[in-house]
Amino acid sequence: MERFDRIKVPSAYEMVAEAIEAEIVSGRLRPGDEIGTEAALVRQFGVNRSTVREGIRVLEQGGLVRREASRKLFVCEPRAGGLSTRISRALVLQDVTFRELFDTAMVLEVGVVEGAVFHADAATLAALEQNQERLEAAVNNPVVVAELDSEFHALLARACGNRVLEMAREPAALLFFPSTEMICRRVPEGAGRMAQAHRFIIDAVKARDLELSRTWMRRHLVDWRKGFVRAGREIDEPVERIFARYALSKSQS
Amino acid sequence: MERFDRIKVPSAYEMVAEAIEAEIVSGRLRPGDEIGTEAALVRQFGVNRSTVREGIRVLEQGGLVRREASRKLFVCEPRAGGLSTRISRALVLQDVTFRELFDTAMVLEVGVVEGAVFHADAATLAALEQNQERLEAAVNNPVVVAELDSEFHALLARACGNRVLEMAREPAALLFFPSTEMICRRVPEGAGRMAQAHRFIIDAVKARDLELSRTWMRRHLVDWRKGFVRAGREIDEPVERIFARYALSKSQS
DNA sequence: AATAGCCTTTTGTCCGACAAAGCCTGCTTT
DNA sequence: AAAGCAGGCTTTGTCGGACAAAAGGCTATT
Incomplete structure (x- = not known):
């Protein structure tokens, strides 16, 4: 001492x-x-x-x-500040696994949707609807689907009216949602199921139905995980550095 | 366009x-x-x-x-990297309110304790017990109580075996738990209730009792909030910059 | 009024220099 | 011969000055 x-x-x-x-x-x-x-x-x-x-x-x-x-x-x-990007990078360097990302997303995104049920305003709901329209029109394009899914969750986070929560979810989201593209590419029915889940989530938020919104968010994420496994990936493998580098550099601009 | x-x-x-x-x-x-x-x-x-x-x-x-x-x-x-400190600073600059911090902590700390129930190992449990001992011995010293509370939650986060979640909670925690000192100063019975809640949380984690651990973590946080209000503070007021500057500079080293 | 060309400010980079602090090596001392 | 010390070497932190290129502003022309 x-x-x-x-x-x-x-x-x-x-x-x-x-x-x-x-x-x-x-x-x-x-x-x-x-x-x-x-x-x-x-x-x-x-x-x-x-x-x-x-x-x-x-x-x-x-x-x-x-x-x-x-x-x-x-x-x-x-x-x-682009701080989230740097946190994500630190996480990748620590070889965090997809399971950790998934579990964290489960906690945070459910928290987000709960907040959204209470605080979502008309403007954000309209933006979510517009996102949904574009998603339904693009179910066959994995790149666009992944971008829209990412945007959907970002909009929801904005809608929940809690900037702390919004910022807390960002690093995980940055690493998590890009995999959607890979999943959609290998699991053809994935995009359709995603669009359906988004639809239910939006409706639940509009109806201010807390329990339903939770349920569908959970289902949506569990679906993501199932797709991830069906695409032949291992949930306990670390997020690869090369992939992360690509995903993060895209988000930085 | x-x-x-x-x-x-x-x-x-x-x-x-x-x-x-x-x-x-x-x-x-x-x-x-x-x-x-x-x-x-x-x-x-x-x-x-x-x-x-x-x-x-x-x-x-x-x-x-x-x-x-x-x-x-x-x-x-x-x-x-000390990135959490900088995120916290950004949050303060955005004038986030204690309610936002509280709601976020509610989501994250409950998520953390759930993870801890599944993954806590003997070493961390021992560290938690030691923290508890010191807490019970220091209930009359607000400064020490605040530090130990902060450490308690950090240990739990470490115990949950999810580095993403651990890092996600840090910025909020950095701004959230320092207020504990102020609460203990103005609400004499606060520290005792906190020690009791910690006790139950540790026991629930040891017993691998998911539901009980959740319940006590929620209770613990709701208690914090009650104390905050009873100390004469307004839950919807922004985290003040001067306070934050002090708290963050302490944590930076 | 819009435009082109010129002038000024500012940034990005370079060069060379030096004091202070750490590191190393060889010498002195016991 | 091992330990301790001193001086020298290396590296960082800071300085002053310099210049090309880009951006911004101004003026005169159409």
Whole structure:
């Protein structure tokens, strides 16, 4: 048992990043505000431009500021940060299995649909209907089906009116739903069953029927799992890195 | 509807970061491996050291590499990234309410305890027992009680054997459980009830009793909420930024 | 008013340099 | 000969200055 922690001398670029972060977290700088040019920061902080730039990289990667087309630097919506992508990547590096993804999705997506039953508004319901229409029209195109399934769940998450839950489900969803494409490709009847399940879920949410919405969400996910196994995959195998790299790079933009 | 996406010309430092990231994600560089000195990277990539350094900042902040005491750079365990902290910060910036935190915790912690019923091993159960002992000995110290409560739920999450779920709950937990201290301070009987609930949860997990574990976890969380309200707080108020800043900075180390 | 061309600002990258901190190696001391 | 120390080497963090290319703004032309 040591008495003292190691002393960490903060470097200049870290202090630059922290100073700007403090302004954002405190609310003195709001999303959309400009940070100023690098030269301006050099003047204010009294450090070299290289140092300022390193600090900016930290903030950029932290999702606090954004630079558009190598131009002005401004505070960005905290949502935008692409943090989920990085969590997903960490999960892949830990060799998590599809079972873990599935079990987590079961917990989170059922929680989401419960919230949606209480909070879904007309606009989101309309968006869900539109998603459903497109899904029914595209049951023979695995790529589009996978995208629409992913969007369906994202819309539902938005509809549940809980931003914490919405964000909590994102990393798993990013790894989970892309497999839908593979499933649809190998299990022909999969897309049809999915469309049917979505239909029931939407109806249950509209009818504010908690129990029914839960039931159909569970059924929908169990179906996904069955399809996964029928497509010849093993539920306890880790999410492969190559696949994940592809899926995540697509989502990053 | 535009036909083409904007073309993004990658800058050199981004390519440096991506090149190293690719090695890590593909598994050719494993946690613990050294990346090499800045000078070595300069030679290999044929770019300036400033450029390499900017790339390194990106990777560092992304939680892929770590530099210890301003010394050698090496690939780090994906878990370490401190990403949850940043998600929590984003949530605070979005002014999420305690209700959102609570509802999410309800979904996730119940999911966690279900997993724990199936997967908890002897070592974790022992750790939970030890946590319980310390909790019962400290019911009069709000600071310690809050820490132990937070640890209790983290242990349970570890016990559930699902790293995806474990990581999904972290951002909410980081914002949620610190309030326990405030509650214990203002509601004297709170800590005792908490110890009792923990006791029942541990026993239910040990007995592999799914339904009982669920029931007590729900009860435990509902209790937290009652305490929150009895402490004079409003469940629909946003998590304050000052509080969050304090809580998160503590957790970062 | 719209456009083309010019000028200015800003970013991305490069070069070279140096102090401070860690690491290593060889020397001194016991 | 082993342990301890000092000095030298390596590497990081920071600095100052420089320049091409892109973006933005301004003016004159049609």
